[in-house]
Amino acid sequence: AQTVTQSQPEMSVQEAETVTLSCTYDTSESDYYLFWYKQPPSRQMILVIRQEAYKQQNATENRFSVNFQKAAKSFSLKISDSQLGDAAMYFCAYLTGNQFYFGTGTSLTVIP
Amino acid sequence: NAGVMQNPRHLVRRRGQEARLRCSPVKGHSHVYWYRQLPEEGLKFMVYLQKENIIDESGMPKERFSAEFPKEGPSILRIQQVVRGDSAAYFCASSPLSQGISYNEQFFGPGTRLTVL
Numbered sequence: 001a002q003t004v005t006q007s008q009p010e011m012s013v014q015e016a017e018t019v020t021l022s023c024t025y026d027t028s029e030s031d032y033y034l035f036w037y038k039q040p041p042s043r044q045m046i047l048v049i050r051q052e053a054y055k056q057q058n059a060t061e062n063r064f065s066v067n068f069q070k071a072a073k074s075f076s077l078k079i080s081d082s083q084l085g086d087a088a089m090y091f092c093a094y095l096t097g098n099q100f101y102f103g104t105g106t107s108l109t110v111i112p
Numbered sequence: 113n114a115g116v117m118q119n120p121r122h123l124v125r126r127r128g129q130e131a132r133l134r135c136s137p138v139k140g141h142s143h144v145y146w147y148r149q150l151p152e153e154g155l156k157f158m159v160y161l162q163k164e165n166i167i168d169e170s171g172m173p174k175e176r177f178s179a180e181f182p183k184e185g186p187s188i189l190r191i192q193q194v195v196r197g198d199s200a201a202y203f204c205a206s207s208p209l210s211q212g213i214s215y216n217e218q219f220f221g222p223g224t225r226l227t228v229l
Contacts (some may be wrong), residue, residue: 072163091154098168102154
């Protein structure tokens with residue numbers, strides 16, 4: 001069974017600092033995709049970054065980057081130069097076939 | 113370009129009533145997915161539909177829940193005889209092509225928050 005675990009229910013970071021959100025997953029598949037979604041209070045699901053499992057190079061999108069460790073089944077998100085607008089729930093997700101599997105989320109607070 | 117639209121955004125029902133949630137996918141997308149988010153949890157897959165076909169309903173409760181995606185019009189998630197435990201946010205996503213190993217991004221709608229009194 002595929003599972004996604006986010007062990008940090010809440011995190012906080014000072015504005016302009018860097019924070020890392022953890023995610024581990026369990027799968028027997030060899031081809032899959034990993035994602036980080038942001039859910040602000042509006043509840044809209046916003047794609048932050050995605051990673052193809054067959055790619056060794058870590059994905060980056062501006063201030064957002066991932067540390068993908070396939071053997072360890074780990075997929076952490078690093079947010080650099082944190083901004084107030086980054087405050088939200090962050091969900092790690094795994095996609096195989098037609099189904100997404102989401103973690104339980106990490107609530108990120110950005111302290112001015 | 114309009115994204116995925118869901119309505120209503122908020123829906124209040126009393127126990128035993130029916131809830132109908134509508135999802136209009138991105139124009140040109142023929143694949144729709146429904147997810148449910150219970151309080152303090154991540155989204156959980158319910159059902160995957162193509163036009164006039166249910167492809168995968170493995171995440172759908174066996175009773176009271178049904179979904180359709182007709183040839184014309186929006187996809188509908190229908191919950192009959194709602195109970196308090198059905199209170200959740202229901203998200204719809206659409207994609208242009210079937211997702212096997214080749215990735216096609218799912219675009220999420222804003223969700224419908226269902227409250228059962």
